[in-house]
Amino acid sequence: MKLEIKNVSKRYSRNKYGLKDFSMTIDKGILGLLGPNGAGKSTLLKMIATVSKPTEGMIILNKNNILKDANYIRKQLGFLPQDFGVYPNLNAFEFLQYIAALKGIADKEIQFKIEQLLNGLNLLDAAKKPIGSYSGGMKQRIGIAQALLNDPKIIIFDEPTVGLDPEERVRFRNLISDLAQDCIVILSSHIVSDIDTIADQVAVLKNGSLLSYSNQEKLIDRIDQKVFEVAINKEHLDNFKNNNIVISTSRKEDKIAVRYISESPIDGSVSQTANLEDAYLYLTKTN
Amino acid sequence: MKTFFSIIKYDYLHRTRSYSFLITLCISLAIAYTFVPEPDASYSTIRIADYVGYYNSAWFGYVTAIMTSIFLSLVGFYLVNSAIKTDTVTRIGQITASTRITNFRYLLSKALSNFLLLVTIVVIVFLMSILLFFLYNDGYSFDISQFIIPYLIIPIPAIFCISILAVVFEVVFTKYTVIQNIGFFFLFSYLAFPSLSENSSNMYEFDLFGTQIVMHQMEESVRNLLETGDDKGLTIGYVLGNTGETKNFKFEGVNFPISFIISRILWCVSGCLLLLLLSPIFHRFDIKQLVKKKQLFSSEKQKTTVHEIELSKLKKSTHNYGIYSLVKTELLLFIRKGKRWLWILNCIGFILLAVLPISIAHTIVLPILWFLQVHRLSDISSKEIYHDVQYFAFTSYKPLRRLLLSQLLAGIVIMLILALPLLIKSVFVMDIQSFIHIIVGAIFIVLLAITSGIVTKGKKLFEIVFFMITYGNLNKIPFLDYFGGLQHSSSYVLTLTLLTIIMAGIGVGMRIQQIKNQ
Structure with missing residues (x-):
């Protein structure tokens, strides 16, 4: 077939x-x-x-x-x-x-x-x-x-x-x-x-x-080791979105937890296990 | 107010951008072309005994205005009577219902949108009448007022009322489309016949179509010419072969009395008042109210034990590419369509066909009984699209050969079963021509429904055409007699058969293109 x-x-x-x-x-x-x-x-x-x-x-x-x-x-x-x-x-x-x-x-x-x-x-x-x-x-x-x-x-x-x-x-x-x-x-x-x-x-x-x-x-595999999460202040979110590929955001106490894809993560970022959704959003946002 | 005008504007744009409206416009143009016959044409539209008017501005303006009023009142209703239903189907109605617009304003906006749609056709016909004047010019001067005045006073108020009536029928008979269609047929017949025959001058104000006063004036003109008191036997509508020995008279228009003009305005105001009166009973897209008897099933209520499909245990399918099952389902869809009690009407018609004299049964009962199936036939070939089943239907195995054929067969079977008493009687009296004619008629009307549905992907065109044909049948217009109720030469059946075959060819050809070009 x-x-x-x-x-x-x-x-x-x-x-x-x-x-x-x-x-x-x-x-x-x-x-x-x-x-x-x-x-x-x-x-x-x-x-x-x-x-x-x-x-x-x-x-x-x-x-x-x-x-x-x-x-x-x-x-x-x-x-x-x-x-x-x-x-x-x-x-x-x-x-x-x-x-x-x-x-x-x-x-x-x-x-x-x-x-x-x-x-x-x-x-x-x-x-x-x-x-x-x-x-x-x-x-x-x-x-x-x-x-x-x-x-x-x-x-x-x-x-x-x-x-x-x-x-x-x-x-x-x-x-x-x-x-x-x-x-x-x-x-x-x-x-x-x-x-x-x-x-x-x-x-x-x-x-x-x-x-x-x-x-x-x-x-x-394309985004392996490129997915991170970081907590940022709400007022910095727009600027952050302009400079990074943001996958998702969620509220975390008085800050915003941002999951994003980058080859040079900012300080305080924690590496995350990449999944299909990350790969899909990376592809569609970068092409 | 913004919502009110927005509804009118966008509803109008939505409807005028449809393919079926384009076709309706083309048909209107073609019909308008025939309103004033060519000087050597073999038919007449308005004629008083042997007289027709000189082809001056007044004759063109008034004749086309009268014909437009009757024609558009006749078919206009069927063209616009789904304004609210469309909002229900598209679910725009639910959004509209959640706004602040009142029931009355909503209904009035729908009526005005209907009106604008019909006015568009009137404008087209109006322009065509002016064009015809210059085409057939007899040397008379062009007087624009002889066009504008009759159009403003005769068809415009008539179609305004028809636009309102369409909304009224939708409000009162919300779920019963068939009652709307058939009910208007009888209402129109009731309104039309007195207006054509009544000569009493005090009846002009009660003439919805506004044609009587003009026709009376025409009769008066001829009567003065002959200087006799005879009733001149005015004929209106398409009459073939009565054009010999035509004489002319000068018609210079009508000085409409002020009471008549006020009556035209009052008709419109009364229509609006009727909408106001009915607005409290408008359903306002309360869907629960519409489907309360059906009792929605939820999966939660039904769950007892949860199952899963076990593919290994599924019975293997074997193929059978016959059409018996398809015909069976098409028949089932026919039978289930509409309310069950409508079958009582069919039964009454069936019995009348059996007990009434053959001539009455054939010329009156059969066309009415077949017309009662208009809602069953109208979507025979477009219901896949209407119900969003086309992806299943058009990806099936040989959809053209199997599905289209089964729809045709099911339609013919239904029509012939209804005509069965008449067919049997025709055999008993050895009237084989009538027998064949009824069968050809059934095939013709089903194919007309199929082809119209395929061409327009909707049901409106067939509903309008079938209505016009039936109206013509009841008025014994020979060339509309598709079922052989009147006396014809044997070549007539052959012509009808040829027409049926051509129509089948168009339908099949268009469906092939439709399937190819999806």
Whole structure:
């Protein structure tokens, strides 16, 4: 299972790109996509999911150009978009049956599987109620269920944890880890903690370009021994922010504790263990 | 006051920047072009017996003003009757509700925004009427007042009231879009028919559309010319083939009495008062109130034992690329759409088709019964976009061949099931032409819904067009008879079939582009 993205661009107008000359090869496992708003994450995912077409480049799955034969990937795709809706008058069973029919799954055999999925996502009790009456988290779980209906080999989750409570998030992470045993799972999120515990590879995007693509260790290595924490007076904070890459701030008695990245730390700074969030912010702030 | 004007301004900008509004403008222009027929055209719009007016400024100004008043009152409601609903769907309403704006000011701002939208169309038609005057110029001098005065007095107050009525319907029948659509259809029919037939001069003030006084004046002009007291049989609307032996009379406009002008203002003031009266019952986007019967499910209430998906135990899927399941769900979506009691109306229509004489059933009951499905058909091909399901639908396996076909089949099945008594009766009386015509009609109207939905990505265009067609059907306009209620030559069915095929081609072509260019 190999997905190749070759020199892909999505141009909206003459000088406006959603994605520019983007290349990447994705193998089995979990790929975490990180990037600020407008980085091009959703644009990339939509193109892989054949929802949108690139203006240039190729996307190849197992030597098949999916831009020419979209149905090749559609047969083995599970896609959870960032913003999706439901037909409010259908109940969960009916809606999933409809999606199953869209995906071309045999009608008789799908009943049991839908039941299994709804049970696994703790929706079985509400399965006969119209989806219009569901909460946001319940709808999100319906979205997860539909992505798994067709035993997908490529699974794309765009901001999947939106609306899920902390327990559901943990269960969802477990599910993704299980899925990645023999699938390509591409996971996009604003929340670094959703990705750092499970992603085998991490790609960081900004302004439609790929800033970094590696495993987490290599990414974090870039800022090893460069992360510090120091307590400063509140009135010095603005000046400090102008001269350093500040990761986060928190109140500490009458001072402000600042976590920052620097090659020449100021006096009183204490070295910290670098993590994925530090590496991500360093990359996006310095590029 | 700033909030008030901001709502009007941005609501207007939001709506005029939509693709469907652009299409509506184009259609309005095309229709306006036909308001005053070309000198050698084979149809008439306003005609008194054998007479039409000389093509002077007054004739152009008044005829186009009358036609605009009727046309925009007819379709304008459907164009603007979702101003509050849009705010509910986009959730802008909740933000608005948290500001200090009063219910009345909010409703009035929506009505004024509706009004501005319709005024934009009136201005376009107005300019077109002046252009037509110069195109068909018979050597008469151009008098701008003969254009401005009728437009100010006839269509402007009418569309103001229609703009308010659209808001009133939204406030009163908040959750019942179908009642809004069908209710207005009957209200319009009630308001329109007396205004076209009543000649009593004291009725002018009660004529919402403001057309009666002008038409009466036209009749008077012809009557004076003939020096007889006969009723001249004025025809209004598109009538084909009655243009032989046309004579002309000079029409020089109307001196509107002051009482009539005051009545036009009073119509507008009454509309505002009606909004004021209704403002206390406006829901003000209290969503709980709107969905109270549905009882929201929370995951906390449902949790008993917590489960996780065990992938190894999930049943493996097998493929079936048939469309049976899709058709089944599309039918389910049709049936679930709207309130259940609306099916009682369908049942009544179904029974009437069975028991009434075939001619009445075919010409009156069938178009009404099919029109009652307007809300089911209007989003047949745009509901994926409306409900944000397009990412699932368009990334499915062969979406065009399977999904679009299943939508078409489900729509046709519903329409034919409703027409079943008439189809059976046609077979019994060996009226095969009617039988075929009804089937072609069902396919035609479903395809019209699908194509309109694909082209505009919305449902408004179809709602407006279907309304106009049905109105034309009930007035027995031959070229709008898509279901064969009137007598036609056999080539008519062929023409309709050809039109249906062309429409299918446009719909499929546009959907292919839509899927490609997402």
